[in-house]
Amino acid sequence: MLNRHTLRVKAMQAMFAYNQCKEANYNVAIEKIAQAYEPNMNIMELQDPVVLEEEKKGVLEVFKKTIKENSKDVADTNFSESILKEAEKAIEDYRFQVKKDLAFIKKNMMNEAGKLYDNYLKILNLLILFSGFAREGVGTRKSAPDTQLNLVNNVLISHLRKNADLKKLIMKNNLDWENENDMVRAWFRDIVTKDESYTRYLELTKPTAEDDAEIVNHIVRKIIFKNETIVSFWEDQDLSWLEDHAIVRSMVLKTIKSLVEKGANFELAILSYNWEEDKYFFEKLFESTVKNERFLQDIVTEKTKNWEFDRIAYTDRLILMLAVSEMMNFPSIPVKVTINEYIEVSKNYSTPKSRHFVNGVLDVIAVNLQEKGLIKKSGRGLIDNK
Secondary structure, three states, X not given: OOOHHHHHHHHHHHHHHHHHXXXXXXXXXXXXXXXXXXOOOOOOOOOOHHHXXXXXXXXXXXXXXXXXXXXXXXXXXXXXXXHHHHHHHHHHHHHHHHHHHHHHHHHHHHHHHHHHHHHHHHHHHHHHHHHHHHHHOOOOOOOOHHHHHHHHOOHHHHHHHHOHHHHHHHHHOOOOOHHHHHHHHHHHHHXXXXXXXXXXHHOOOOOOHHHHHHHHHHHHHHHHOOOHHHHXXXXXXXXXXXXXXXXXXXXXXXXXXXXXXXXXXXXOOXXXXXXXXXXXXHHHHHHHHHHOHHHHHHHHHHOOOOOOHHHOOHHHHHHHHHHHHHHHHOOOOOHHHHHHHHHHHHHHHOOOOHHHHHHHHHHHHHHXXXXXXXXXXXXXXHOOOO
């Protein structure tokens, strides 16, 4: 099931992508300005290289100063109107592209969360497809197709196949594997039917419910989530698979457990107990961090005076900024919960020493912001803040 920890990680990844895009757009803008003042050999008018160089330097200075100060208007300078005009155009182009990239990153960020559930449904459907290939006798001699009927008659997969809600979700989200049918058939033929546990399962005269559950668990745990060929497919299809696969796996195994316990009345896993609330948290965390990025940088910089901001591990900077943003914008989340969550993030996504650094800096920042009245908690947020 999707949890807040995963959403924090995805927000950090989105912030990383956003800053990478900003840096790339900045460099492109600098390059365009430089190219605009290269001598043009295709015109007859005489061009003075010295003048062009001076104008280029002026436009670059205004552009860099305006972006650095995050000024709404062109930075106040003594340059000529023509230079200011060219700088303003470069600034507008840069900010338009940054805004465009931000919209794309946010949309992709939300889609990535939804993709978790899609992958969960695709894996349930993959079990159904494997059963269908077994019915066709894929991977066996044509003279002996009946040897795979155990999987065809597997009670757990039969319940999946007949479930109306699962069918509806697969059709609605276009998760039928139609475009990958040949590949999935090859997986079954070359991987599943060659598996020793599967071969032993087929040799059973009359599999019990426990046997059916055991082979389904085995296919999920040892083949779908472990086989190198299949794992490579997931990684190619989903850049977040390394971070997300544990959640998807947990959801699938929870569904198998429900199939064992409740039979045809099994319950499909849910993405979140309250997706609307989690979605709000996810979006607001990212948006508030982007909106107040400069302010958050200043807060972090003030409390890391012995470190140059640019020399702090890049992921640590993002972690600290997101943590401060969360402390200030979510009254119902206790400060200690926020700090502990981002310490956990730092363990997996930053340097070996980051957890201690993040812990120490956030403790100091939290006390300082509370004293200034910039952190205000209410309800559940008051827990552990005494």
